[in-house]
Amino acid sequence: MPKTRNDVNDNAKKTSIGVLQACLTDGIDLYNATRQAHWNVKGPQFHALHTMFEDFYTTLATDIDEVAERLVQLGGTANGTSQSVVSGTRLPPYPTDLRQGEGHVAALSERYAALAAALRAGINATDEAGDADTADILTGVSKNIDKALWMLEATAEK
Template sequence: MAKSGDKKAELLPTRNDVPGNAKQVSIEVLQGCLYDTVDLYNGTRQAHWNVKGSHFGQLHKLFEEFYGDLAEAADEIAERIVQLGGTANGTSQTIAGGTRLPPYPTDLYAGLDHVAALADRYAAVAKTLRAGIDTTDEAGDADTADLLTGQSRDIDKKLWMLEAHLSDGK
């Protein structure tokens, strides 16, 4: 699910017996998820560094937990790309050119403004993870579908936690 126009790189040799077409599909899906995950990591760090207001302490700590988990998730995605014979592309330039997320605002400071901005982005990542689960499963790569399923559950939980901050309790 990388952006159109991305050329398919030749697979590197591996003894991994996932069929070649399934590898190509999974690598493309995973690369798109890597772009989004690293971008979400960066947006969450932006919120962590700049949050202000009465919820500062709680949100500063929450955002730190979230970006730590995103760093691990990005590593798992990148390693799966390489396991399948691909090359994980995670430079700032490739992330900026490949992310499907809107740019994170750099003029936000109020805690709940950050929460809302992050909730939108966590929801978008959750949606693309679920699409990736279906695509990689249909292609015949159950292991990648399983990896994305675990990440989808984690992102959904974080989205729920963000939304709880925005709720009026009803």
């Protein structure tokens, strides 16, 4: 790790950098999936879903940036290239043949739930390692992901 005056202990930095990179990779993948849904959604709920998906990816963009910046603050390198996302994401590939709103809502719900679980695991790992600031950042992102998941599930309810 590069030298930094940040006094988080080295073990906590190493743990946090790993957690942050994994969450960054998944976050970028989810951002791209949400954009895919936004661009291609069709059907009777088009306008509402198109607008909701735009809100989601706008929030994700801010959260991704905060995660990446914390990673760098701790001495890591934020890897966000397409190649690093493809090789490192823990999310399943997003189906590119979806058009109808219900399909997009279901596919996004699965991925938002997966990222929510990963964030909670990351919160616990970074907190146990002694990096409360990273745990706090991940908690903020987790709240946003949980809200989006709630909105997706409410939309899918019949």
